[in-house]
Structure formats: C-alpha cells, structure tokens
Amino acid sequence: MSEMSGAAALMAALEREKVDYIFGLPGGANLPIYDALVDSKIRHILVRHEQSAAHMADGYARIKRKAGVCFATSGPGATNLVTGIATAYADSSPIIAVTGQVALPMIGKDAFQETDIIGVTNPITKYAFQPRVSSEIPEMVKKSFYIAESGRPGPVLLDIPKDVQQQVKKMEFPEYIKVRGYNPIVDADLSEINKACEMILKAEKPMIMAGGGVILSGAFSELQTLAELLSIPVVTTFKGKGSFPENHPLALGPIGMHGHAEANKMVLEADCILAIGARFSDRTVGRFDEFGKDINVIHFDVDPAEIGKNKSVNAAVIGDVKSSLRSLIKLIPKNFRTNEEISKLWLGRKRELFNYYEDSIKDYSREITAKKALRKLREILPADGIVTTEVGQCQMWASLHFDVISPGTFFSSTGLGTMGFGFPASIGAKAARNDVPVVDIAGDGSFSMTENSLAVSVLEELPVIVFLLNNQMLGMVAQWQRTFYNRRYSGVHQHNCPDYCKLAESYGAQAHRVGSMDELEKALKGAVKSNIATVIDIPIDPDEDVYPFVAPGTGLKDMIIGA
Amino acid sequence: MQRNKNTIFDDNNENKMYILSVIVENKPGVLFRITNLFRSRNFNIESITVGITEKPDLSRMTITTVSDVKTLEQLVKQLQKLIDVIQINVLNKENAVYRELALIKMNAKDPTTRIEIANFASIYRGNIMDISNETITVEIIGTPDKIDAFKNLVSSYGIIQVARTGVSALPRGAVNDDL
Numbered sequence: 001m002s003e004m005s006g007a008a009a010l011m012a013a014l015e016r017e018k019v020d021y022i023f024g025l026p027g028g029a030n031l032p033i034y035d036a037l038v039d040s041k042i043r044h045i046l047v048r049h050e051q052s053a054a055h056m057a058d059g060y061a062r063i064k065r066k067a068g069v070c071f072a073t074s075g076p077g078a079t080n081l082v083t084g085i086a087t088a089y090a091d092s093s094p095i096i097a098v099t100g101q102v103a104l105p106m107i108g109k110d111a112f113q114e115t116d117i118i119g120v121t122n123p124i125t126k127y128a129f130q131p132r133v134s135s136e137i138p139e140m141v142k143k144s145f146y147i148a149e150s151g152r153p154g155p156v157l158l159d160i161p162k163d164v165q166q167q168v169k170k171m172e173f174p175e176y177i178k179v180r181g182y183n184p185i186v187d188a189d190l191s192e193i194n195k196a197c198e199m200i201l202k203a204e205k206p207m208i209m210a211g212g213g214v215i216l217s218g219a220f221s222e223l224q225t226l227a228e229l230l231s232i233p234v235v236t237t238f239k240g241k242g243s244f245p246e247n248h249p250l251a252l253g254p255i256g257m258h259g260h261a262e263a264n265k266m267v268l269e270a271d272c273i274l275a276i277g278a279r280f281s282d283r284t285v286g287r288f289d290e291f292g293k294d295i296n297v298i299h300f301d302v303d304p305a306e307i308g309k310n311k312s313v314n315a316a317v318i319g320d321v322k323s324s325l326r327s328l329i330k331l332i333p334k335n336f337r338t339n340e341e342i343s344k345l346w347l348g349r350k351r352e353l354f355n356y357y358e359d360s361i362k363d364y365s366r367e368i369t370a371k372k373a374l375r376k377l378r379e380i381l382p383a384d385g386i387v388t389t390e391v392g393q394c395q396m397w398a399s400l401h402f403d404v405i406s407p408g409t410f411f412s413s414t415g416l417g418t419m420g421f422g423f424p425a426s427i428g429a430k431a432a433r434n435d436v437p438v439v440d441i442a443g444d445g446s447f448s449m450t451e452n453s454l455a456v457s458v459l460e461e462l463p464v465i466v467f468l469l470n471n472q473m474l475g476m477v478a479q480w481q482r483t484f485y486n487r488r489y490s491g492v493h494q495h496n497c498p499d500y501c502k503l504a505e506s507y508g509a510q511a512h513r514v515g516s517m518d519e520l521e522k523a524l525k526g527a528v529k530s531n532i533a534t535v536i537d538i539p540i541d542p543d544e545d546v547y548p549f550v551a552p553g554t555g556l557k558d559m560i561i562g563a
Numbered sequence: 564m565q566r567n568k569n570t571i572f573d574d575n576n577e578n579k580m581y582i583l584s585v586i587v588e589n590k591p592g593v594l595f596r597i598t599n600l601f602r603s604r605n606f607n608i609e610s611i612t613v614g615i616t617e618k619p620d621l622s623r624m625t626i627t628t629v630s631d632v633k634t635l636e637q638l639v640k641q642l643q644k645l646i647d648v649i650q651i652n653v654l655n656k657e658n659a660v661y662r663e664l665a666l667i668k669m670n671a672k673d674p675t676t677r678i679e680i681a682n683f684a685s686i687y688r689g690n691i692m693d694i695s696n697e698t699i700t701v702e703i704i705g706t707p708d709k710i711d712a713f714k715n716l717v718s719s720y721g722i723i724q725v726a727r728t729g730v731s732a733l734p735r736g737a738v739n740d741d742l
Contacts, residue, residue: 122596123603127646147646181588181649305640308633 006134013141027073030100052424054084059428075113090415126154151184188319203272212239213277220407231343242404262353390446420449610729661732
C-alpha cells in the first residue's frame with residue numbers, strides 16, 4: 001500500500017489493466033490526470049475534438065477486442081464524447097470514458113464547465129462511476145473494465161471530480177472484484193442447446209444468420225466449423241459482416257435494407273434460421289412480423305433481454321456465443337453430411353440469383369463508379385487489411401461491393417449510424433494493429449465531420465487510408481429525396497468544398513485525386529505501403545444510387561433492385 | 564444476474580396490473596437509473612415506492628405497472644440488466660401481500676357530514692387523522708382497489724387533497740432467496 005493522488009492511482013490502475021493507448025484532450029477539470037500522465041508509460045494520443053477520442057477508443061476496442069480508453073474534461077469536453085459513447089453503446093463496443101468533473105463542493109452549483117455527465121449519458125452507458133474519495137478509484141477502474149468487457153460489452157463512464165483527482169490517500173489495488181448485481185451468463189443451458197440442435201438437424205433448408213455477437217466473442221472459427229459441418233449457407237447482419245469469410249462458397253453476405261440481393265431472397269426461402277449474436281434490427285429484417293414467420297427461429301445471444309425483444313423465437317440459447325457454438329458443434333454427429341444434397345441446391349440457387357442480379361442491377365457508365373472502385377480496393381488491399389466505413393451511401397456500397405475475407409477485419413457504425421465515425425475509428429484500429437494497412441471507406445459528407453483527425457493521424461504516425469467516394473453530396477439523403485420526395489433536393493449539396501487534396505496536404509498528409517481506374521490502382525498501391533496518412537479523392541457521379549434497396553417499413557420480399 | 568424462477572407469466576396478452584418487487588443497491592442514482600429505463604423503453608409506472616430492507620445496503624423498490632405479458636417480460640429483462648438491480652420478483656394478487664396507504668382530505672363544513680365521513684372511515688377501518696371546522700382527513704390502508712372504493716364513496720363531499728404512497732408488497736410464505 002502506497003500513498004498517492006487519485007490521478008496517479010487512476011494511471012496506475014489503467015497500467016494494471018494493460019492499457020497502452022489513451023485518446024483524449026485535456027481541460028481545466030482533468031489537469032491533475034494529465035499531470036499524472038507525464039509519469040506514465042501509457043501512450044497518449046491528443047485529439048482535436050473529443051468525439052474523435054471516443055471513436056478512436058471504439059475503433060481500438062473493436063480490433064483489439066479489449067476496452068479502449070478516452071479522456072475528456074468536464075462540461076463541453078464530456079458532452080463532446082456523447083456521440084462517441086452512444087455509438088459504442090449501440091454497437092456493444094467496450095470503451096472506458098474518463099471525464100474530469102468540477103470539485104465535489106462545486107457539484108450542483110452550476111459551476112463553470114459543470115455538466116451532470118452521468119445523467120446525460122445514463123441511457124447510453126452500461127454503467128457509470130463517480131468516486132467521492134480517491135481511494136475508491138483503483139477498484140472502480142477494475143470494475144469499469146470488467147463491466148465494459150464482459151457479457152454484452154458496452155461503454156462505462158468514470159467521472160472523477162477534480163478534488164478527488166488531487167486527494168492523496170493510501171491506495172489498494174484489488175486483484176479480484178465482484179459486482180453483486182452483475183453476473184453475465186457465459187455457459188448456456190445444455191438442454192436449450194440440445195433443443196436448438198434437434199431443430200437444426202431436422203430442418204430441410206436451415207440457414208445461419210450471423211451477427212455482431214460472433215465478432216464480439218471472436219467465434220470466427222466456431223462459426224465456420226458449424227457452417228461447414230452442416231454444409232449450410234451463412235447470411236450476416238450488417239454488423240456481422242466479416243464474421244464469416246465472404247469469399248467462402250457458403251457465404252451469402254449481409255441481408256437487410258442494402259443487403260446482397262441473393263441473400264435477401266434466399267433468407268426467405270429457409271425453413272429454419274439460426275441467428276447467432278444478432279438482434280433482429282429493423283434495418284436487417286425489414287418487418288419484424290414478416291421475417292421468419294411460420295418457421296423455426298433459433299436465437300443464440302449473450303444478452304437475455306434480446307430474446308423475444310423484436311422477434312419471438314422457438315429456441316433461445318443464452319450465453320457467450322463462442323462457448324455455445326462449441327457445445328453445439330459437439331452435439332452434431334461427426335459425419336453429418338445429409339445436408340450436402342441441400343447444400344448443392346443452395347449453391348445452385350445462389351449462383352442463379354447472383355447471375356440474375358449481377359445483370360439486372362445496373363452499374364453506371366462512368367470510368368469510376370463506387371462499385372468498381374471498391375472492387376479495386378479489394379483487389380489491392382491484403383486480406384488482413386482492416387476496413388472501416390463512414391455512414392451513408394459509402395457504407396452501404398462497402399457492404400455490397402467490398403468482400404471481407406479475413407474474419408474480424410471489418411467494422412462500421414452499424415447501430416447508431418454515426419457520420420464522422422469511420423476516420424477516427426480507423427486511427428484507433430491502426431493503434432490496435434499497426435502491422436496491417438487500415439482503410440476508411442468514406443464519403444465527403446461524413447469525412448468532413450471529423451476530418452481534423454488528419455492532424456492526429458499525421459502527428460502520431462498512425463497512418464490510415466481515406467478512400468473518399470466523393471459525390472459532393474449528402475448522398476444517402478439525396479437518394480431518399482430522389483426516391484421518396486420527387487427529387488426535391490433539400491440541404492444536400494456540399495459542392496466542391498473543401499478541396500480534399502489541399503486539405504490533406506495542409507495537414508501534412510498525402511493526397512491523390514484520381515480520374516481513372518489506373519490512377520486509382522496506382523494511388524492505392526502507393527497508399528498501402530505508405531507510412532503517411534493518405535487521402536484518395538475519388539470523384540463519383542452524384543446520381544449514383546445504392547441498390548438493392550428495401551424501403552423502410554417494408555419486408556425483405558419487397559426489395560427494389562433499381563430506379 | 565439471476566434467472567427468474569418464480570416469475571409468473573401467463574399466456575394471454577391483455578393488460579394486467581403487476582407488482583415488481585425489486586431488490587437494488589442502496590446508493591445514490593439507482594432510482595434515477597430505474598425510472599429512466601421506464602421512460603426510455605416506453606414502459607409505464609403506476610406507482611413506485613422505495614425503502615431500505617432488513618439489510619442496510621439494500622433497498623426494496625415496489626413498482627406497479629399495467630402491461631401485457633410480453634411487455635412485462637421485456638421490462639423484467641431490461642431491469643435485470645441494470646447493474647444495481649440484484650433481484651426481481653414478479654408478484655400478483657395471489658402470491659403476495661400488498662398494501663397501500665392513502666391520506667384523503669375532504670370538505671366537511673357541517674357536523675353531519677363529519678359524522679357520516681367518520682362512519683364510512685370506520686367501515687373501511689380507516690383513521691381520522693385531522694379534523695377542523697372546514698375539513699376532515701382520513702387515513703385508509705389497503706389494496707389500491709379498496710382505496711379507490713373509499714374515494715368513490717366520499718367523492719360527493721368534495722375531495723380537496725389526496726396523497727397515496729403507492730403499493731408496498733412482499734411475497735407470501737417462506738423466503739428462499741440468498742441475499
């Protein structure tokens with residue numbers, strides 16, 4: 001036991017959790033923490049806006065599969081984190097947000113830069129702590145990591161008043177902690193797994209629907225083993241994209257509003273759906289009442305509250321999906337290949353639908369289209385390269401035209417749909433894995449929201465590639481205005497402003513504006529090898545739409561494949 | 564998180580009153596988290612009471628809600644996810660004792676009215692808590708139905724103020740939780 005300040009105890013506790021990066025920005029109420037940071041081994045990444053700090057911690061967490069940490073001061077610093085915390089909450093990503101707070105005697109006095117950030121973030125955090133005495137900090141840090149990373153992961157807020165940061169006390173760093181009201185279920189009930197297994201083995205045309213839970217629990221090999229053992233096809237949710245190699249013969253790709261056409265068709269032809277770590281979101285299933293109607297739906301999830309929330313199911317296996325899948329695999333007879341015949345039918349059907357849609361969904365007759373550009377990116381980028389996206393058309397094109405080969409190398413703001421997420425998140429991902437290239441598939445609308453992170457990417461030597469599909473528009477909004485509002489465009493024109501190449505260069509990043517597929521290829525090949533952040537500005541047609549499209553409020557069967 | 568063994572969910576989907584007896588950590592912010600959950604998930608609260616239990620670090624919240632079974636099930640699961648929630652029992656009229664206390668102040672300017680109200684109160688096993696030249700205040704303890712019935716009975720005299728505590732409840736019989 002040694003005496004130290006609350007701030008020093010915070011840093012020591014973070015070091016014990018093996019934190020190697022902190023993304024943050026200092027201010028009045030967290031000065032003691034930033035002073036303690038000087039003596040710490042942990043690398044601090046100074047951001048230009050706190051929202052980006054939260055996204056970086058999130059991107060780091062999704063690739064490292066370990067909580068990411070961000071720092072902000074009280075008041076506006078803390079409220080700037082809110083969008084990032086909400087994004088992490090919606091996608092069950094573990095981040096620890098450490099905010100400074102005004103000193104205890106000032107709380108409730110409407111002090112300068114005082115915000116009740118615990119109150120503000122209550123619906124978007126898994127839990128929040130506010131130490132009243134500095135000696136509570138070590139245990140609270142340990143609990144924060146435990147709560148953030150276990151069960152269904154999520155953000156945890158640690159709000160530390162300035163006087164508590166300064167208070168010197170004897171500190172004890174617990175090795176083990178227990179949170180009385182929190183015991184996430186790891187191993188599922190075997191009888192439920194048995195029931196699920198029977199349903200799958202009995203089904204004639206079963207199908208797997210893999211969600212983000214597979215990625216969160218790292219159950220990639222289990223998922224692949226299961227699919228191959230049963231020889232049944234795999235569709236994913238958008239968050240589950242990349243949980244299963246998309247070049248695998250059994251892979252059908254994501255379903256949903258902008259899912260692969262053949263996946264959207266074929267998921268409706270299944271007679272049993274095995275949903276793994278998925279939550280049946282409206283963007284995935286279209287209509288809750290139509291999806292999986294009259295067939296057996298089996299649901300594997302770590303969160304009991306997801307069972308029956310959007311969709312009633314016939315069997316529910318509650319527990320960590322990696323552990324549940326392992327148990328399920330053991331129950332499947334060794335040489336179970338009776339589905340092989342069906343598998344052949346599935347594969348034939350897949351080819352037939354794929355060819356049909358490949359012909360009927362038109363590509364635009366320009367030298368560079370989003371589709372061609374993304375296929376080129378796949379061609380150049382190594383299989384283990386990490387890809388994230390911004391939000392909007394660029395994101396949906398990525399879902400449609402960029403195949404994830406190595407599981408767990410793709411992520412996006414799928415739940416909250418946060419524009420400006422991708423770029424800072426890609427910097428976080430680069431911090432987590434600096435041995436592979438990291439690409440942010442961006443649109444000009446989203447990129448302009450957090451473009452100032454170029455400074456971070458350059459100065460901190462965390463080089464990422466911004467693959468900027470530039471249509472000078474808030475393209476997805478424009479597409480909806482074209483489709484549902486009779487082409488009455490309203491508030492969507494960004495024009496040719498700024499010049500993204502000049503912008504990038506002013507930050508010291510590399511920039512290329514490409515006018516042909518050859519130039520794109522050359523720029524990409526250079527960027528993949530470069531150790532400086534690169535913006536590739538790819539002008540595309542502002543009228544290019546994302547198809548197929550399942551309009552909101554309609555079912556997957558109502559998919560539209562063109563205007 | 565404990566799985567609910569004693570939850571009573573029946574199959575019909577009509578709205579009914581349920582009483583949730585929720586054991587929570589006795590610390591600041593817990594009531595806020597719970598009421599905020601009801602608001603953000605669109606659940607309704609009829610009444611809520613909070614008090615410490617036989618263990619000083621635990622509080623018991625008694626929440627009454629009117630909902631269908633499916634909504635109730637989701638509500639219980641969402642409550643269980645809250646880290647400060649230790650245990651939830653879903654109670655109903657059959658498996659629990661439950662009581663509410665109400666203070667009802669009425670107009671009672673003439674002596675006959677005061678006598679009439681005092682008679683009604685004694686039929687309802689209520690107590691006269693305060694009496695003045697203009698008003699009479701009665702305390703009624705019982706199920707919410709009983710309090711409603713008394714209120715209806717005396718409404719013609721003119722009710723001036725009502726304060727109700729909300730329902731407090733405990734399961735009947737032996738206790739088998741491991742708190």
